[in-house]
Amino acid sequence: MTLAKPQLTEGEISSDPGPKRTAIVGAATRVFLDKGYGAASMDAIADEAGVSKQTVYSHFGSKEALFEAIIEDKCNELLSRVSMQAPSLKSADAHDPERIFKNMGESFLLTVLAAPSMALFRVVIAESGRFPELAEAFYRAGPAVALDNLASLLEDLHQAGTLSVPDPSSSAKLFYAMLRGDLYIRRLLDLAAEPTPAERNAVVNEAVAAFLTAHAP
Amino acid sequence: MTLAKPQLTEGEISSDPGPKRTAIVGAATRVFLDKGYGAASMDAIADEAGVSKQTVYSHFGSKEALFEAIIEDKCNELLSRVSMQAPSLKSADAHDPERIFKNMGESFLLTVLAAPSMALFRVVIAESGRFPELAEAFYRAGPAVALDNLASLLEDLHQAGTLSVPDPSSSAKLFYAMLRGDLYIRRLLDLAAEPTPAERNAVVNEAVAAFLTAHAP
DNA sequence: GTCTATAAAAGGATAGAC
DNA sequence: GTCTATCCTTTTATAGAC
Numbered sequence: 001m002t003l004a005k006p007q008l009t010e011g012e013i014s015s016d017p018g019p020k021r022t023a024i025v026g027a028a029t030r031v032f033l034d035k036g037y038g039a040a041s042m043d044a045i046a047d048e049a050g051v052s053k054q055t056v057y058s059h060f061g062s063k064e065a066l067f068e069a070i071i072e073d074k075c076n077e078l079l080s081r082v083s084m085q086a087p088s089l090k091s092a093d094a095h096d097p098e099r100i101f102k103n104m105g106e107s108f109l110l111t112v113l114a115a116p117s118m119a120l121f122r123v124v125i126a127e128s129g130r131f132p133e134l135a136e137a138f139y140r141a142g143p144a145v146a147l148d149n150l151a152s153l154l155e156d157l158h159q160a161g162t163l164s165v166p167d168p169s170s171s172a173k174l175f176y177a178m179l180r181g182d183l184y185i186r187r188l189l190d191l192a193a194e195p196t197p198a199e200r201n202a203v204v205n206e207a208v209a210a211f212l213t214a215h216a217p
Numbered sequence: 218m219t220l221a222k223p224q225l226t227e228g229e230i231s232s233d234p235g236p237k238r239t240a241i242v243g244a245a246t247r248v249f250l251d252k253g254y255g256a257a258s259m260d261a262i263a264d265e266a267g268v269s270k271q272t273v274y275s276h277f278g279s280k281e282a283l284f285e286a287i288i289e290d291k292c293n294e295l296l297s298r299v300s301m302q303a304p305s306l307k308s309a310d311a312h313d314p315e316r317i318f319k320n321m322g323e324s325f326l327l328t329v330l331a332a333p334s335m336a337l338f339r340v341v342i343a344e345s346g347r348f349p350e351l352a353e354a355f356y357r358a359g360p361a362v363a364l365d366n367l368a369s370l371l372e373d374l375h376q377a378g379t380l381s382v383p384d385p386s387s388s389a390k391l392f393y394a395m396l397r398g399d400l401y402i403r404r405l406l407d408l409a410a411e412p413t414p415a416e417r418n419a420v421v422n423e424a425v426a427a428f429l430t431a432h433a434p
Numbered sequence: 435g436t437c438t439a440t441a442a443a444a445g446g447a448t449a450g451a452c
Numbered sequence: 453g454t455c456t457a458t459c460c461t462t463t464t465a466t467a468g469a470c
Contacts, residue, residue, distance in 0.1 A: 038255025
């Protein structure tokens with residue numbers, strides 16, 4: 001008996017994990033990203049989720065498994081955000097690289113320096129010894145994708161003669177490094193707040209100007 | 218009574234902290250930098266030092282106090298290394314900035330990408346929430362000093378007309394950011410080993426070339 | 435100062451009822 | 453699946469002898 005199993009409400013696809021599980025995931029995400037792996041307790045996560053500890057263990061077998069699930073989830077989220085920002089070379093912009101790079105730089109900083117990205121990065125760095133596979137997942141979902149996208153754009157611009165980019169991969173790394181600048185370090189150390197639009201703009205302008213000068217045809 | 222108090226042996230200044238304390242400091246440094254604050258236990262530190270746990274508590278009152286002492290100590294060590302690398306503008310090199318910058322870049326990467334620096338940086342990042350004053354101490358002992366030194370060199374080169382550097386502070390940040398590049402991220406995530414001399418050289422050459430092009434007079 | 439032994443508490447994980 | 457209650461290890465910190 002019990003015909004209706006998951007009981008779909010209002011057009012939701014059947015992939016709804018269930019409300020309790022959703023609450024656990026949300027709570028664990030907050031606690032892990034806020035306190036770090038070591039200082040996060042399963043009791044705190046259960047409380048934050050409004051659920052008993054045993055329920056947490058029923059869904060995820062152990063603290064390690066829960067942590068891995070959470071971080072992989074956030075990496076996938078990061079991946080989709082980064083993928084969406086893939087720069088497109090519309091033929092209209094082929095001769096105005098400055099606009100392309102400024103737009104890229106702006107959305108890169110907006111994504112990367114935001115509090116959730118920084119929190120994720122901090123935790124992954126801290127636990128890179130204990131969870132090396134998470135460090136690699138993070139790199140592949142974020143930096144690696146962005147680098148690949150930019151490198152192929154640079155190759156196109158080189159072919160078109162707009163810029164001189166003999167080594168697209170290295171130049172892509174250089175561009176992102178210039179964008180991160182010193183602010184990235186201070187954000188990692190939690191010494192600086194998210195930059196204002198004016199601060200972002202100053203960094204982007206300086207980086208783009210230097211990059212274009214260095215790669216003039 | 219008890220006339221000779223610290224009992225100076227062989228010309229050592231009276232600042233010798235005593236062998237036990239030295240052993241504790243060494244052990245705590247290794248354990249904290251290897252495991253991180255949370256996963257490091259006072260038992261492990263006492264064992265590593267070959268000393269009882271109570272002795273550790275006699276010298277440093279608590280785990281937090283011990284951690285702070287260790288990290289501040291490493292920051293001072295970092296400070297002296299960075300200060301020693303202050304670039305000097307000999308008049309002979311005033312018209313060969315490429316040599317100055319390549320030397321700077323080389324020793325910067327050598328220091329910063331080395332395992333001890335990375336381990337310290339990882340721990341400080343991980344605990345920046347719990348110990349914000351350590352994050353600031355780290356930044357001031359390392360990045361801030363290097364930036365100040367480079368900025369004043371850039372100002373000299375600008376005055377001499379060798380380079381065009383309207384904003385020395387921003388340009389200094391840009392230069393170090395270019396040097397860190399993508400490798401820094403991968404080192405932070407423990408995905409890459411220390412670079413070979415050839416790899417370092419490639420990064421330095423690319424960064425210096427781009428920097429000089431962007432700041433040509 | 436240094437050690438052995440011991441508190442006291444926190445946290446990961448499980449048992450068993452519903 | 454979910455909850456309450458409990459187990460047991462680890463860990464910070466202290467007491468007391470020497």
